[in-house]
Amino acid sequence: MTAILTEDDVAPAPRVSVRRGYRFELVKLVSQSRVRLLVLACWIAPALFVAAVSRQSTLPADTLFGRWMHATGWAGPLVVLGFSGTWALPLLTSMVAGDVFAAEDRLGTWRHLLVAVRSPRRIFAAKALSSLTVILLLVAGLVCSSVAGGLLAVGGHPLVGLDGRLLAPGDAAAKVLLAWACVLAPTLALAAIGLLGSIALGRSPMGLLLPALVALVMQLAQMLPLPVAVRLALPGYVFIAWNGLFTGPAQLGPLLIGIAVSLAWTVTATVLAYLLFLRRDFTNLANDGSARRAVTAGLLPLAGLLGVTVAVIAAATPSTGSGIEQAKVERSVATAFAHLYRMQTDELNRPAVTEAQLKATATCSKGNVQDHATGPGNDWHCVISWHLPHVRTTGQAIYQLDVTSDGRFVADGDGPKEVNGYFLVRTPTGDAPNPMWQFDGNVELLSTTPKG
Known part of the structure; x- marks a missing residue:
């Protein structure tokens, strides 16, 4: 069936x-x-x-x-x-x-x-x-x-x-x-x-x-x-x-x-x-x-x-421009320099110093523009000044900056040779890379810091 x-x-x-x-x-x-x-x-x-x-x-x-x-x-x-x-x-x-x-x-x-x-x-x-x-x-x-x-x-x-x-x-x-x-x-x-x-x-x-x-x-x-x-x-x-x-x-x-x-x-x-x-x-x-x-x-x-x-x-947000402004660049470069100077001081066994004591400041220009410089480029020029305790002379260092459109910059030391002129520094334990010879940094494109 x-x-x-x-x-x-x-x-x-x-x-x-x-x-x-x-x-x-x-x-x-x-x-x-x-x-x-x-x-x-x-x-x-x-x-x-x-x-x-x-x-x-x-x-x-x-x-x-x-x-x-x-x-x-x-x-x-x-x-x-x-x-x-x-x-x-x-x-x-x-x-x-x-x-x-x-x-x-x-x-x-x-x-x-x-x-x-x-x-x-x-x-x-x-x-x-x-x-x-x-x-x-x-x-x-x-x-x-x-x-x-x-x-x-x-x-x-x-x-x-x-x-x-x-x-x-x-x-x-x-x-x-x-x-x-x-x-x-x-x-x-x-x-x-x-x-x-x-x-x-x-x-x-x-x-x-x-x-x-x-x-x-x-x-x-x-x-x-x-x-x-x-x-x-x-x-x-x-x-x-x-x-x-x-x-x-x-x-x-x-x-x-x-x-x-x-x-x-x-x-x-x-x-x-x-x-x-x-x-x-x-x-x-x-x-x-x-x-x-x-x-x-x-x-x-x-x-x-x-x-x-x-x-x-x-x-x-205040984001209609490039975001790269002179005041921001100066602040970023000076801050990084102060931290790296303290690191170099520790490497060389020099008397300890703090960032507050250094009072590092930067004066930057871009090409022929001295005031209110803006925008990326490899023609940024910065002079950094700082002070050491019990030293009356103001120290100065020169850096050439290449700032990219995304805010990253590379600071290349241009003297004096005792600070950023050499790739290596002589430490008590031998030669070591000089942290201030060349360093990277970052400019905040979207800054909340008020202008003035």
Whole structure:
């Protein structure tokens, strides 16, 4: 006798939860040899790089904190952080988030996945969460590996901040980890842009490269003489603003604004990607993305967000100029010099002196402009004056400054030779790098100090 099954006799298949879909997508990502190589590189390469550079005779002095890699192991993770914000993190988000949806287009597996999961919403959530997990794993590898390499090669000695202040090992460790935590915000923004590009452009290579291209455009924009409001409105500004953690007091204003902007871009790009994914026609295998859809559903809303953010920041803060002003430069240079002079005094076993006793002041000019000089450039010239207890003569030192558009400056000593004229100073324990020969500093672009 032949049994006949009716529709009522067929039990409905259980719905696949987001948790099961997440595990499935995570296994798919980790099983790719490309992702495995990225994980391996992030957990090994930074330690080898930091350890090797820290033991070389020449250091990357043109990189922020690079000149201190011989002195402390906490400088190495910051050098890696600067490189990661410029190149590594945009490329990592491109390789992971920029390909998580496009891979299904290349393989033609959308219909199989929809039959198994039966919910575009759960598919989107599973893919977004799995890519986020892998990205966090890669960032954790960069942090742990660079810290381990620096501590093993040099040790956890005090770190010189961007204001010349010597940070104790515990304080330096906390600030290093906090700086890495802050750059998670722009990394998430780039990952959300990668999700949007992967959905909107399908199997097109542009979807894979979109986060890296966006990061490159933001880097080029930071080199231009743009108003501070525009700089802060770019989602990648935190890749620069973490420098403010290493000044005293910490320059938190630009950093907090940059984090808020990055999170706003993260939410907006993720929502756009989600809505675009729900409207997609999965029955047509050839319909895997279009440039028109990428512009109307992705580029225009994000451009609108940029415009709104610029307007809000400009209205709420004094940020319509370059942010680099003569008074700010003089204050930053004088503060850093006073701290470094005290450090040099300790190295040379001279009588102790405090910053209050030095009363260091700076008089700076830019090119031929003596008063109210503004803007970045390598033509800043500063004369620093200070006083020593029981000495009637006023000491003076000359520095040539290269101030970049983001507020960072490099002060190059130009005499006298007893203070900043030599790269090395002779100490009781041997020759040591002269902390006042050349030093980095940071001008707060968004200052709350009243003018006058």
